[in-house]
Amino acid sequence: MPFKEGDLVVFLDHQDRSFRKVLKEHGRLQTHRGFIDHRDLFGKESGSAVRTSKDKEFYVFYPTLVDYTMNMPRMSGIVYPKDAAYMLMWGDIFPGARVVTGGVGSGALILALTRQVGTTGCVFGYDVRQDMLDHAAQNVSELFGEVPPQLTLKIGNLYREIEEDSIDTVMLDVPEPWEVVRPAAKVMKPGGVFVAYCPTIRQVDILTQELRSSTSFGLVDTVEILVRSWHVRERSVRPNHRMVGHTGFVTIARRIIRVRPPVEALEPEAEFSEETTTSDTLNE
Secondary structure (H helix, E strand, C coil), rough: CCCCCCEEEEEEECCCCCEEEEECCCCEEECEEEEEEHHHHHCCCCCCEEEECCCCEEEEECHHHHHHHHHHCCCCCCCCCCHHHHHHCCCCCCCCEEEEEECCCCHHHHHHHHHHHHHCCCCEEECCCCCHHHHHHHHHHHCCCCCCEEEEEEEEECCCCCCCEEEEEEECCCCCCHHHHHHHHHHHECCCCCCCEHHHHHHHHHHHHHHHHHCCCCEEEECCEEEEEEEEEEEEEECCCEEEEECCCEEEEEEECCCCCCCHHHHHCCCCCCHHHHHHHHHC
16 A cells, blocks of 8 residues: 555665654654655655665655554653563463453553454453543554554553453553452453563562462463574674563463362362471381
8 A cells, every 4th residue: 555645654775774654745854864755755665665864775665563653752661572472372362352451561562463353353451540541542552543442541440340241351561460350350251361561570479369369360471581693694603692681570370160169179289398207208
């Protein structure tokens, strides 16, 4: 689809540096490598090469979700694409899914969820701050052209109550995700997925203890996603010296229906010592 006025585009230079712009009749991209008038792009296709006033080459694309997420305006930290991709896959987000998420923040996770559930699904985004909701709505509108009907952004405290029911997935980026375990259990479908993003291992520890002591969740697991790209040239193949390291941890659990308390509650872990081992051996 050819570029036209009002389109959101991304300019990429030879070092893969990106510049996000909305095309305007009298707009101009100004860089140290020269300028490009927006009107010179009208009618060109995504992926076209253009040259600046200093004869330097740029490529122009419609932004992918990753392009937009990494370049959108922010009022807070975001869930980065490497973590969001894992969360969507293990969170089993499908077209038609009903998903509750919070906090909304700058909207990175909201963007991914909204696109993934499609027009037949629902995403309910909670935040305690109206300015965050407004900022996220602005980012969503810039990428999609509007706030899609499948997305509902609302003021609310997930620690106290989730108003919706029949929820397939609860996906969190909040400071105390363990506070949402009980409210989530009340509204999730059996077999549903609980997903939480935590920057620190202490948060993971508290959350995991809460999930494992609950009669409503099981199959608890935590992962950390590390991404390393490779330098591949004709005579040089090696890992890049820089890599995307720690950003956070992702904890996953499943909504289950237990007929008895957790095993941990029934069978406390035995404490072994040299004396106990010797005594047990002699009594056999």
